[in-house]
Amino acid sequence: MSCPDKHQMLSHYLDGELSGEARAELEAHLKGCEDCRNDLAVMRGIERRTDRAIKALQVEEKGFVEKVMRAISGRHRSIGGAGTNWVVFLSILAGTVLLVALAATLIVRAVLNPAPCPPLPVVAKLAVGSGAVEVEYPGGATENLEGGSELVAGCVVTAGPEGALVELGGAKVYIGPKSRVGLPVIETGASYLYDGRIFVRTGDEPGRAASPGASIELEARSSVYLGTEKHAIVIPEGRMTLTTKEGKTEHAAGVIDDARAFRPSWVPASQLPSVWPCEGGSHLASGWTPLEGPGAGAKAERLRSDMKAIPALALDRSGAPVVDVLYFAGPLKTPGLGMTRRPDATLAVSYAGEVRVVERGGAELKRLTGISPVGPPVLIDDDEPVIATGSVLKRGDKVAGPISTKLLTGPAADGEGYAYAVGGGGYLLGLGPEGECMRMKIDGLAPVRPTVTRAGDVFVATGWDIWKLARGAEKLPEQAHARVDAMPSCQMVADGKGRLYCVTKRGTLRIFSPGGAQLFEHDLVSPARGLAIGRGRTLYVLLEDGALWKITE
Amino acid sequence: MEKGLPEIELVAKARGGDSDAFAELVRSYRNIVVGFAYNMVGDSFAAEDLAQETFIKAYASLATLEADEKFGAWLRVICRHTCMDHLRGKKGEVSLETLRSGGLDPAETGVRPVDRKIIVEEEEGLILDALRELRDDYREIIILKHIEELSYKEIAKITGLSVSGVGEKLSRVRQMLKEVLDEREKTGTKRPPDEEGDGKADD
Numbered sequence: 001m002s003c004p005d006k007h008q009m010l011s012h013y014l015d016g017e018l019s020g021e022a023r024a025e026l027e028a029h030l031k032g033c034e035d036c037r038n039d040l041a042v043m044r045g046i047e048r049r050t051d052r053a054i055k056a057l058q059v060e061e062k063g064f065v066e067k068v069m070r071a072i073s074g075r076h077r078s079i080g081g082a083g084t085n086w087v088v089f090l091s092i093l094a095g096t097v098l099l100v101a102l103a104a105t106l107i108v109r110a111v112l113n114p115a116p117c118p119p120l121p122v123v124a125k126l127a128v129g130s131g132a133v134e135v136e137y138p139g140g141a142t143e144n145l146e147g148g149s150e151l152v153a154g155c156v157v158t159a160g161p162e163g164a165l166v167e168l169g170g171a172k173v174y175i176g177p178k179s180r181v182g183l184p185v186i187e188t189g190a191s192y193l194y195d196g197r198i199f200v201r202t203g204d205e206p207g208r209a210a211s212p213g214a215s216i217e218l219e220a221r222s223s224v225y226l227g228t229e230k231h232a233i234v235i236p237e238g239r240m241t242l243t244t245k246e247g248k249t250e251h252a253a254g255v256i257d258d259a260r261a262f263r264p265s266w267v268p269a270s271q272l273p274s275v276w277p278c279e280g281g282s283h284l285a286s287g288w289t290p291l292e293g294p295g296a297g298a299k300a301e302r303l304r305s306d307m308k309a310i311p312a313l314a315l316d317r318s319g320a321p322v323v324d325v326l327y328f329a330g331p332l333k334t335p336g337l338g339m340t341r342r343p344d345a346t347l348a349v350s351y352a353g354e355v356r357v358v359e360r361g362g363a364e365l366k367r368l369t370g371i372s373p374v375g376p377p378v379l380i381d382d383d384e385p386v387i388a389t390g391s392v393l394k395r396g397d398k399v400a401g402p403i404s405t406k407l408l409t410g411p412a413a414d415g416e417g418y419a420y421a422v423g424g425g426g427y428l429l430g431l432g433p434e435g436e437c438m439r440m441k442i443d444g445l446a447p448v449r450p451t452v453t454r455a456g457d458v459f460v461a462t463g464w465d466i467w468k469l470a471r472g473a474e475k476l477p478e479q480a481h482a483r484v485d486a487m488p489s490c491q492m493v494a495d496g497k498g499r500l501y502c503v504t505k506r507g508t509l510r511i512f513s514p515g516g517a518q519l520f521e522h523d524l525v526s527p528a529r530g531l532a533i534g535r536g537r538t539l540y541v542l543l544e545d546g547a548l549w550k551i552t553e
Numbered sequence: 554m555e556k557g558l559p560e561i562e563l564v565a566k567a568r569g570g571d572s573d574a575f576a577e578l579v580r581s582y583r584n585i586v587v588g589f590a591y592n593m594v595g596d597s598f599a600a601e602d603l604a605q606e607t608f609i610k611a612y613a614s615l616a617t618l619e620a621d622e623k624f625g626a627w628l629r630v631i632c633r634h635t636c637m638d639h640l641r642g643k644k645g646e647v648s649l650e651t652l653r654s655g656g657l658d659p660a661e662t663g664v665r666p667v668d669r670k671i672i673v674e675e676e677e678g679l680i681l682d683a684l685r686e687l688r689d690d691y692r693e694i695i696i697l698k699h700i701e702e703l704s705y706k707e708i709a710k711i712t713g714l715s716v717s718g719v720g721e722k723l724s725r726v727r728q729m730l731k732e733v734l735d736e737r738e739k740t741g742t743k744r745p746p747d748e749e750g751d752g753k754a755d756d
Contacts, residue, residue: 011724015698017705046731053680054699057591058584059601065579068608069572134633142634158637 010040014047124151127165134158165525300522303540304548313530313542314341321532321540321548338376338410348377348385350410355385375410375449378419386411386419386431393421398435403427408447412491415454418471422447428460442467442476449491451500459500461488466502466512482516484508489527489544495537503528503541509551511539524549564621567612575615579608582625585703585711586632588696592689593636603639607632625711683733691726698723 012018126149136142136156339349347358350373357366377385384396388411391402405424413419417433426445430438444462451459456471465480486504493501498514505527511520530542541549566574590600697708705719
């Protein structure tokens with residue numbers, strides 16, 4: 001028995017829910033296994049303690065039932081005190097009371113079932129629900145709705161244990177488990193009114209709080225992720241304005257072009273009693289299989305949900321994802337910025353202030369200190385990693401740059417020793433094998449690490465376009481290579497056949513042919529932190545929420 | 554008397570105005586509904602009041618119950634709304650933190666210390682505290698399991714989960730509970746020695 005199986009078996013055994021055969025098998029196993037016997041004893045102990053504690057909540061039968069029934073009869077019959085001298089009077093009274101009660105019942109029914117009101121406009125659609133999504137209509141009526149239901153203006157959606165996804169105009173709103181969200185009454189645009197406080201951080205600005213009751217306006221192409229663990233709202237793109245209840249604009253953020261630099265978090269108000277941490281938002285996408293269009297029939301499987309601490313995604317020699325950075329790099333004292341890997345399984349791991357080159361197994365080949373890399377370095381050979389630091393790209397004594405702004409990403413390199421990184425203000429900076437410096441200004445360049453193929457093609461993104469640059473190109477080609485629904489959320493990857501893989505900030509995975517035609521799409525809900533292609537064209541995706549997905553076509 | 558009748562018949566009779574039948578349903582569901590309410594509000598006194606309110610509302614709206622066999626699940630929904638209304642009404646008084654830690658300390662919850670029916674022992678407090686750290690769908694399952702010793706099938710019927718889902722969740726919740734208890738006991742929340750001897754975990 002493996003450990004998880006064992007635990008579940010013991011738990012079922014304890015509850016008397018094992019079948020005769022399984023029970024006999026387990027009992028035979030228990031006789032010979034001290035570990036399992038100990039585990040069972042521990043479980044029994046906790047069980048006894050839990051039982052005592054929960055049983056203490058039990059209520060005394062007689063008093064409770066009487067109280068309820070008294071209240072019911074009080075509400076429905078208005079019974080007075082009985083006396084022998086009042087028999088006749090009471091008979092008349094009883095008749096009257098009955099009539100009054102009947103009339104009252106009719107009135108109550110009329111109030112409960114009023115004449116139909118003019119229908120409210122449908123503003124949203126419940127895309128996927130767990131089956132336990134509750135919707136409270138304006139006026140207080142409630143209903144449990146399934147995926148596909150239409151939602152009217154002014155209703156409040158309370159997500160079930162798996163959250164809910166609401167499609168609102170062009171925007172998608174993911175509501176984390178046990179969270180509530182009010183749908184806009186205003187039909188124009190998309191605005192949300194939360195009763196919680198909203199904290200906003202943009203760029204280097206310290207966090208600031210918007211007042212309770214502020215609303216958020218989003219453009220049609222924005223996505224909202226109402227998170228779970230920290231109750232965060234992530235707005236990958238678009239313009240966001242916070243407006244107070246009184247209509248005063250409190251904070252206008254301008255165009256948001258970097259989701260990571262713009263992460264407001266929502267602290268739920270006290271009337272949200274049940275916001276508990278969950279395993280990660282993307283589990284909502286579990287089991288989604290596109291029925292038609294690109295990607296139909298692909299299988300997406302969530303392997304893990306606990307990888308928030310893993311800074312980047314890399315594959316080991318066998319093509320499986322590295323899930324434990326400590327195995328490669330030894331104990332980390334400062335947060336890592338990420339790691340890159342070469343085919344011979346050597347890793348370069350960068351930290352604030354230093355870069356380490358670590359061999360598979362943990363042996364340290366090189367350590368560079370006193371530098372501040374902005375992202376994981378890249379290894380061209382085992383001696384000198386290329387590092388993006390400040391406004392320059394460095395490899396040993398060879399330096400490209402500076403540019404007039406800071407670099408925003410770590411470098412990526414091709415098979416011939418050319419490395420590229422993206423800087424602020426739309427700069428693409430390159431360093432050649434002999435120290436050649438390449439600078440290109442590209443308007444709207446996405447601040448994600450460029451994707452470089454071994455053949456020397458460089459892929460970068462601007463807004464909704466992906467561009468392909470040949471090695472040594474001095475300007476963008478006439479036409480974009482492909483078009484996406486939002487900027488890439490992390491470095492795109494290209495496979496050996498020239499196919500390009502991209503997860504956008506709206507959480508959609510898109511795969512393009514070498515010619516730029518879209519071959520596949522799959523909604524992962526959350527933006528990604530890393531992408532890698534394993535054996536047999538298996539794609540691994542590490543999402544912002546810490547989930548690791550395996551996607552096979 | 555209505556005792557001994559199958560639940561589905563009791564529900565049908567109650568809907569027809571038979572208050573004895575409804576009283577029987579209250580009798581058999583009282584602890585379960587208190588458990589639901591406790592799960593939501595974390596206060597045993599409020600839970601009892603809210604459970605009573607749930608039954609009163611249920612009686613008033615029995616006509617809206619679509620399937621008699623779903624009475625338990627239907628009560629759960631009414632209880633949930635009742636609790637949410639209660640919590641909304643206490644806006645400004647009950648914070649998330651209070652809810653997480655509250656329910657045991659009279660000073661925090663404002664409950665009547667004198668007529669408390671449940672004297673929460675340190676041991677029980679420790680367990681209830683640990684329960685509070687769980688996600689509420691997990692907590693609900695374990696409360697249902699223990700408060701009325703329901704089978705997986707019965708829990709599944711009320712919660713709408715599959716039977717195997719209930720088994721899986723119970724197994725996970727036990728693991729989580731063990732972790733929380735281990736952590737709490739390590740960080741110094743003492744509990745009296747267990748006279749029954751609980752095995753290694755209690756070392």
